[in-house]
Amino acid sequence: MRGGEYRLQRPAKKEEVDLPESLDPLPALPLCDPGRDCPRCPRLLSFRTSNRKAFPAWHNAPVPSFGDIGARLLVVGLGPGLKGANRTGRPFTGDYAGELLYPTLLKFGFAEGTYQAGREESAWQGDTLRLIDARVTNAVRCVPPQNKPLPAEIANCRPFLAAEIGAMKNLRVIVALGRVAHEAVLKALALKPGPYRFAHGATHTLPDGYILADSYHCSRYNTNTGVLTTPMFEAVFETARRVLDGPGVRTGRR
DSSP, rough: OOOOOOOOOOSSSOOOOOGGGGSSOOOOOOTTOOOOTTSSSSHHHHHHHHHHHHOTTOOOOOOEEEEEOOOOEEEEEEETTTTHHHHHHHHHHHHHHHHHHHHHHHHTSSEEOOOOOTTTTTTTTTTOOOSEEEEEESOOOOOOOOGOHHHHHHHHHHHHHHHHHOOOOOEEEEEEHHHHHHHHHHHHHTOOOOTSSTTTTTTEOOSSSSSEEEEOOOOHHHHTTTSSSSHHHHHHHHHHHHHSSTOOSSSOOO
């Protein structure tokens, strides 16, 4: 997750954030969810504790995945943003990255409804987003300081990603947003990254039959600097749509 760093600041006025029903956390799945008070990463635990004191109305916990476990598409990001998913409890919701990701999913038929999750403390009225045949998660479930998880923290969260992939019996395409997510997926599948080089727009056929599609992360930094444009990002999901809709596509794993 590249992009600007957030400074932890206590707001002058604490406001309760009322989330619509569509933003309520999904029920946790056995082995796929670290639980609200996961102790695996001391640095992330300390940061979470500080955020709970500073922003008690926020989610401030490992962020559960969003979407149906029976989906054929899994989108994997790096980790929650401090004022995005860490605040709202839904991946890529409440910061800039979601403003590119979710409209793209809507455009290619992977979602329906309206994405209205605002930034900061803005209202949530009108958000009716629902994913279709898609699920969104992160390689690291807890927000890391300065948006930068340590290698050990990525490794500590790997069992949850591996369990999630294993539980998705219809999974066909995995979109990795960024190199770290790309490598996290490969390691969760016990694969060495060497044969599967990360490159924006690249697709890799993995031994289990999954298609791994790579994209630069949809962060504000990448889009502001021109590293990632909207057409570049949309092309990745157009490929995913084509794979899933193509002739002879299987509906589940053998």
